[in-house]
Amino acid sequence: MRIGELSRRTGVSVPTIKFYVREGLLPAGRLTSPNQAAYEETHVRRLRLIRALIDVGGMSVAAVGEVIAAIDDPGRPVHELLGEAAHRMVPRYGDGSAGGDDEGEDAGPGSAEARKRVGTLLDERGWHGYAESPAGQALAVALTALESVGHGRFAEVLDVYADAAERVARVDLEYVAHHVAREELVESVAVGTALGDAVFAALRRLAHTDASYRLFGREGEGEDEGETERAEGV
Amino acid sequence: MRIGELSRRTGVSVPTIKFYVREGLLPAGRLTSPNQAAYEETHVRRLRLIRALIDVGGMSVAAVGEVIAAIDDPGRPVHELLGEAAHRMVPRYGDGSAGGDDEGEDAGPGSAEARKRVGTLLDERGWHGYAESPAGQALAVALTALESVGHGRFAEVLDVYADAAERVARVDLEYVAHHVAREELVESVAVGTALGDAVFAALRRLAHTDASYRLFGREGEGEDEGETERAEGV
DNA sequence: GCTATCTGATAGTCACACTATCTATGATGG
DNA sequence: CCATCATAGATAGTGTGACTATCAGATAGC
Incomplete structure (x- = not known):
């Protein structure tokens, strides 16, 4: 054509x-x-x-270019290719330390505390990977940001997140293993990583709406209806 | 100061x-x-x-402005405020139908199939919310994108994602209910929504690395059969 | 032959998120 | 009380990213 x-x-x-x-x-x-x-x-x-x-997936043209280069690059072991694909897809993050006066000046992004938490998480779960990997650093940065806005205790519920991530990752890989030919593996991982994030984010919002309705839905009931309707679905 | x-x-x-x-x-x-x-x-x-x-969170300055407007706006019912916050945070998505020749020209973003899937998901789970909400639309768009790149069967594993999202949403709300004063609710939801996405995305990548190692780690070890020669997507 | 479409190239646009510069003023320390 | 620095507020400029517009010449297909 x-x-x-x-x-x-x-x-x-x-x-x-x-x-x-x-x-x-x-x-x-x-x-x-x-x-x-x-x-x-x-x-x-x-x-x-x-x-x-x-x-x-919200990726930049340049990031797509890198993923596509990995897709088109033949002859690397599958597991490395998968790592590479996942690697390229770690989203943007700033300097993470948010500058300022109250951050230790040690190595790596994120606070020392956050980086340690990432390390113990990997250990406890027996995950094969490094805290210094892009994903590990991204996690440390996110945890650090939570600390900096006063939600350091969020780290307490991290295990629930990790459980959920583990389940999702498991079906992701099963899906890939069952439905995808070997030559398409990398493309699938790229797609699944980027779009899976979007899918999960959307589902999480839907679930939030539901959970928030169950928890707080009755409070505002009498005072102003009509509006609740709208905000709700949102 | x-x-x-x-x-x-x-x-x-x-x-x-x-x-x-x-x-x-x-x-x-x-x-x-x-x-x-x-x-x-x-x-x-x-x-x-x-x-x-x-x-x-990867948000634009304008999006942050909207969230902050909601945070600073007093006197709305809690549950509506939470909805509002979540609302503002639904990430970017394109037109979703990717143009072209093979999309139905019916109402709403995403394919008819994807929108239907979102509807049944909400029904089956008894989630209080609408498929037409921004989050629902975002989900439909993501599923449509998956279809368009040949991964329509991904929808089969959607329930695992939804389960995971439900668990995460539950602890999110519990965290908020236990640790957060009412005046800070909206801020917390905004933070939790944006940063929670980042946390989960990072965890998912770490879990992928582990899962992929377990599944494919040994394969690439000694072999090279040149099967991966030419990536398919070209 | 005629018109729509194409390649390949250069240049331009638009939004976004800052940065830079400038003026007039006020703060601060010796 | 004077020199030096920081500041508010305003306007203009910068750099990046992701496209768009416009051309010139060359077919394609009727």
Whole structure:
């Protein structure tokens, strides 16, 4: 197909497709003449992947580029590829120490306390991994941010989060193992990591709405209705 | 304290603090003379909240502004406030239908199938909420994206995600109910929603690393069959 | 032949999140 | 009470990211 059809099939504008080609996210079409190129189904698929990662996964074009490079890079052991994919997907975080006067000046991002908590968590759960990995650092940074806004005690419920994460990770991997061909593994992990976050975040909000209704729903009842309706679903 | 100290305490530059004041994220200092203003501990706290939401929660300045408006708005029923806070925090999503030729042109974002799945999920779980809420729509969009990249069967494992989300939401609310004064409720929900996502995402990646090691760790050890030759997505 | 579409390239736009600069003033220490 | 520094408030500028717009020339397909 030509670029116009590719654009129609995916909803991505022609200039944007060209932009992705320039950025290396999408392979160029096969030139059939100096100014005509043919695109295949693989381009449709790749383009959908790109849009999914950007729109739903909230990733930057550059981050998508790195993930795609990993996807296209052959001949690395599966487990390393998976690690790589997960690695690229760790979200943005600031300097984490939030500057200021009350942070120790030791190595690594996040407070010493948070980093220690991450270490013990990994130990206690027997998870194979390092506190210094990107994900571990991201966790330390998040915990540090919680401390800094006065919710250090949140760390107490961390185990529930870890349990939940473990369950989810288990089905993720089972899904991948059962439904996905080996060549598609990395792509699936990338998709699953990015979109899984979005899915879980949405579900968590839905569950919050429900839990908050059960816990606080009756309090405000009499005073102003009509509005509760709206806010609720939200 | 004056602005210089506020800056030092929080690690946020003076111009940036002024910028946040202009944007309405931070109340202005109390003027002690035409060109001097005094800032309090509340400003330190607020500034840390802002940075946490931006750096770790990945929120835009504008989104933080909306959350803060909700925090500062008094006299709404608790349960509505919680809904409101969660509302503002639903992450970005694109048009979701990814354009193209294979989407139904019915109402709402996401495919009809995905929206239906969200509806049945809410029903089955007896969650109080609507599929049309922002979170419900975000979920539908994410599921639609999964479909579009060929992972429609992912919806099969959605219940595990929902279970996990339910557990997490339960402790979230318990934490809030036990540790947080009523005036701080909304702030806590905002923080917990944004940072909780980050915490869970990081934990999920750590759990993935572990699970992937257990599942695939031994494979890549000595072999190289060149099977992974060419990644499929191209 | 005629018109729509295409490639490849350069340049431009727009939003966002800051930064920089400037003026007039006031604070502070010796 | 004077020199030096910090400040408020205002306006303008910067850098990045993600596209868009516009061109020139070259087909494609009727």
